[in-house]
Amino acid sequence: MLKLELRPQPSRFWSLASPILALAITVVIGVLLFVALGKDPVRGLQVFFWEPIRSRYALGELMVKATPLLVIALGLAVCFRSNVWNIGAEGQFIIGAVVAGGVALLADKDSSRWIVLAIVLAGTLGGMAWAGITAVLRDKFNANEILVSLMLVYVADMVLSYLVYGPWKDPAGYNFPQTKTFEAATQIPRLMQGSRVSIGLVIALAGVAGLWVFLFRTRAGFAQQVGGLAPAAARYAGFSSRRALWIALLASGGAAGLAGALEVAGPIGQLTPYVPAGYGFAAIIVAFVGRLHPVGMVFSAILMSMFYIGGELAQSRLGLPKSLTGVFQGLLLFTLLACDTLMTYRIRFTPLSGLKGAR
């Protein structure tokens, strides 16, 4: 008979091992799925875990996919650690992309390269403003931030759609819903030739370092986390949980908006109705699997990107359906949440005879 026994304090071993165990379980289930579908499981694992890293180009693509995930996750980590549940990062990503795109459209052939800075800043501010709506509603009206931020995702999608079908449509584009392709000057600088990796990666890594310092080495970061997790204790200590709320939402909104700007002025190069790619939601998984820790999230962002790219490759190499990516991502989060219990609980086997109507 299994019994869960509370540990005297959370286990450090399991806080590191839990994601690995979760990944292992997901892989095992994946292998079973491959076999059930009549595909070679070793080949399946290869496609998901080896192909995305085997060449310089592949690694570059992995980084291209991981960068927005990581950037958004960094912001979400601040949020979740403060017990603020921003589910609407996707909407903030979209608005960031829209605002950044708007600035990019102002460029012409002779614009200086500094416009890239303007684009990136604009995107960040756009995302912050969108998250700000959620913050205001939670602050002044006590509205649940989960539902508000989620509803705003749909609204953001419609705003993008309206602009791209209407006022911002490319006049030379045969009435297709897209803006004109942004001028070359607006492109986020690439890191190296022959790859789509941009300085966004550098920004992301800088963000990782910055977040680490903020969370673990500054008073403000400490206040932020306490403010969210234990409002009463925070009040007693003089930390403002209201400020924690605003910082959390503005930070995650800004991060999401930044990611949107990097995507739109980077790999995409224009605004289309297909800018929303689900990164805002995937980043939530990245944040969790990375244990809300900056370094952990680097690994989980890479892992999630492998799932994405692996899923694509699995289609063309093995004829496996694309929906497998979603299945694996969801499974990973499930198993992670289950394995996380091992951090706070110990599993004990009690002999059946000792049972007395346990609940």
Place this chain on the structure above:
Amino acid sequence: MTDLKKRSMFKLAALSALAATALVGCGKKEEPPPPAPAPAPVAAPAPKPEPLKIAFAYIGPVGDGGWTFAHDNGRKAMEKELGDKVATSFVENVPESADAERVIRDMVGQGNKLVFGTTFGYMEPMLKVAADHKDVKFEHATGYKTAENLRTYDSRTYEGAYMAGVIAGAMTKTNTLGVVGSVPIPEVIRNINSFTLGAQSVNPKIKTKVVWVNKWFDPPKESEAATSLINGGADVLMQNTDSPAVLKTAQDKGKRAFGWDSDMTAYGPKAHLGSAVINWGPYYIKATKDALEGNWTTGQAWWGVKEGAIDFVSVAEDVPADIKKKVEDVKAGLKDGSFSIWKGPIADNTGKQVLAKDAVADDKFLGGINWYVKGVEGKVPGGEKK
């Protein structure tokens, strides 16, 4: 758990992780990536030339019963015709976003020398990849930008829409027709207009109502849009969206509708009046032969009934014989070039004349239609851009 046990567990975990990586890494050396998967059986005995590797990028699932289904049928037809000279593969559900570039590059990396991109949104990604791989030929459906090694192809869906209109005009009892529009691009507006012109040729009293779902494929929305049109008095529906939802909704409500892109009779046998289908087979066979024989040149192909790319099939039993004949006459006229759908006088729905009497519209005119003809209610969303 004691410290000793903890450490040994850690060691075990680390060893397993290493073993797994080794297994996966070794697996790679033993098995070189297999050639293009399942769909094409390829026999390549030594003396014969290597089959041409061809890849298709699809926007939706091959089972969508509409757009992608039609493309895949075209691919299969080409495969059947050319046998072991070709080895085809496809990737479905490739989004019209930054990901498309990666998928197309991967197709090139896998050795494909002819790549078909079956939706407008692949235009920019294909152009980028084409610039980097001059030895590969790219074919882009419904686009408008070309390059030395990238050409576009499209089908004259408006011809199918016109034929549907002829039947609709005859079968309507309320004189109100409904169209579920996908995205307000010239192609779709042209189809709405052609549908209306076709109906007006047998029933000048009809009017057409249009409702936009702003998506190519969204069955629940298409269903709601169809319901709304029926509520507004339409009793014959047409669609420019890719699923059979409109037809099914019409059937449930006792109205009539048409199939689009593919033969949709099975989805609503009682409501089905006919299907305007696209037959990509002939074009794919020609394009592939061009590549095989070295005759491939860039350009913009636009095929219709004449070339066998558009057809109108499965006309319902209860359509009057004279109407059936009229549709056949239109088909024959389009085939031999004696009939033009877009021949003046044609006025838009503000009364302005857009095509003078006896003038025949050229492809440039057709490509830029963003107004409604007389008889269609409302304004084109996104307004007119001159």
Place this chain on the structure above:
Amino acid sequence: MESYSLLLAATLNAGTVLAIAALGLLINEKAGIVNLGAEGMMLCAAIAGFAAVVHTGSDWLGFAAGMGAGALLAAIFGLLVIWLNTNQYATGLALSLFGAGFSAFAGITYVQQVLPERRAFSVPLLADIPLVGPALFRQHPMVYVTIALVAWLIWFLYRSRAGLVLRSVGQSPESAHALGYPVRRIRLAAVVAGGALCGLAGAYISIIYTPLWVEGMVAGKGWIALALTTFATWRPARVLLGAYLFGGVTMLQFHFQGIGVEVPSQFLTMLPYLATIVVLALISRNPAWIRINMPASLGKPFYPGS
């Protein structure tokens, strides 16, 4: 005039889906559990139901299959959240994402399938009343079942002992535990019942509303249902009215297009979501009012023996 009665009919149909799902979530939340996985459950139920009808030809088996799928997923969610005390929001989100992927995966072979022809239902005599008749009395039985469900739920929650226990578990699980009630099992029962209803809604979508299977066909209705529960301050009758309101706004969007109202369609599409935000803001403003209506333990984990 007839078109308005038809609009009303379409509204009732559209609202029914939202209502069933939202009522299921209501049961969950009355017990104190938030299940963000509504969308995932509805999607899996939609494919389960559709597949069942394809293979057996029976709509009712399809509904049962959908309810079963929803209940199963909810049970997994419940075990994680109630016994392992995992974070409710994250677990629910995982369920949503997993459900979306799994349903797409399982549904691959069903994309081109057709269901046997749908029956048209109408209540004899009543259906012929001019104007109101077609709108109210030519609906699928599930529309009436939903109304009956609301009535039953009102009775259950506010007039029956079991409902009282459920509500007290939601208000204060610690007190209920102290009184000797099996709090965790009651919560699990609520979660499974909620999941079954979400499943029923999902099956309705793929069997009746748009009788096809397509990936992602629930298209966000699960998330709207979640908002609806809060919008309706956790009262069943308000859930029903709210559902019809939202269903109506969706249909209104097309109606406006049809009559030539010159608002860009995107703004019309935005309306239900904006409406939800506005209502959320208004009802949350008064903390006392929220306290009266919202189950106090909503979203918080419960540890027996603490």
